[in-house]
Amino acid sequence: MSSQKSYHTKATGDAAVTVANHLAETSLKLYGSCFCPFVQRVWIALEAKEMPYQYIEVDPYEKPQSLLEVNPRGLVPALRHGDWGCYESNILMEYLEDLKGGTPLLPDDPKTRAHCRLWADHINRNVVPGFYRLLQEQDPDKQVEHAMELRKAFDTLIKAADAKGPFFLGPDISFVDVQAAPWVIRLRRVMKPYRGWPDAEDGTRWAEWVNAIDSNKHVQATTSTDELYLDSYARYAENRPNTSQVANAINSGRGLP
Incomplete structure (x- = not known):
């Protein structure tokens, strides 16, 4: 690139x-x-x-x-x-x-709310850093390793989701989906062209979730054209020095800022 x-x-x-x-x-x-x-x-x-x-x-x-x-x-x-x-x-x-305004993204039930927060934490501990580790890695062998780790993090999340879906808790987008959505839509727009990330397999729960997020009107309303992401993430894919505080944290093995 x-x-x-x-x-x-x-x-x-x-x-x-x-x-x-x-x-x-x-x-x-x-x-x-x-x-x-x-x-x-x-x-x-x-x-x-x-x-x-x-x-x-x-x-x-x-x-x-x-x-x-x-x-x-x-x-x-x-x-x-x-x-x-x-x-x-x-x-x-x-x-x-x-603020209690508008449509709630967390459910009323305290146990289900805790369940959502648990899996939001999984996204932030595993999916997000895994995304950047793969994107910034320059060694092809390590890229394969990081790709497997990222897919495992997503698979673990999907196993915890509602079986019918298409979203994490069922038919409507909610807190966990929103937490993950920006990185999900960047799989096709960034990770596929830069790291060969495969499309979701048709007929799987994984594909159902990815497609539901990608086609959600609120996600689409906040998503730019593919070119913007391809251009903006070149610096990460090439692991240029001082790309961002996130990139620097990944390179140094620290937690994300």
Whole structure:
């Protein structure tokens, strides 16, 4: 792949339309960047919950002061709600649930809520770092090893899902699906062209889940064109120095920032 590919700073396709529809000033503001999967999970949640929000598109490598006031580290996603701000995608998704606005993504039953949080934790401990380990690995033999590890992490998640589906808890998208969705849609758009990730096997529960996520209207509304992801993730696939704090953490064996 060409080393000249660079990350994009503006959403494209359906995501650009969604950005344009959320430029008006509101008390709830999401700071995001178009290629960041951590941003997308919060963005999907906002769309699924149909909550009014303002989307503020930023270049994560050129951090505006308004973002730094919310998150001094300058990382996205960040959320400002009135005079209060917070960051970290998992925390923000929980916060949106606590607001009790719009369609809930977590069920009412405490045991099922705990079940969802357990598998969201699995995604963050295994799927997300596994994705970056595979994408950044330059050794072909180790790529095979990391691909097997990532598929195992996904398979473990699918085994815990509702048998009928198509989503994790059944017919509707919910918290666990949203947690994983940005990396699921990047399998075809990023991992397939850069690491030969295979398409989901027709007729499997895995394929049913992948297709349900990919075709969900809230996921689609926050997804840019394929070219944006192909270009923006070239730096990860080539493991360029200082690509991001996430990439640096993977390379050093540390936990994700």
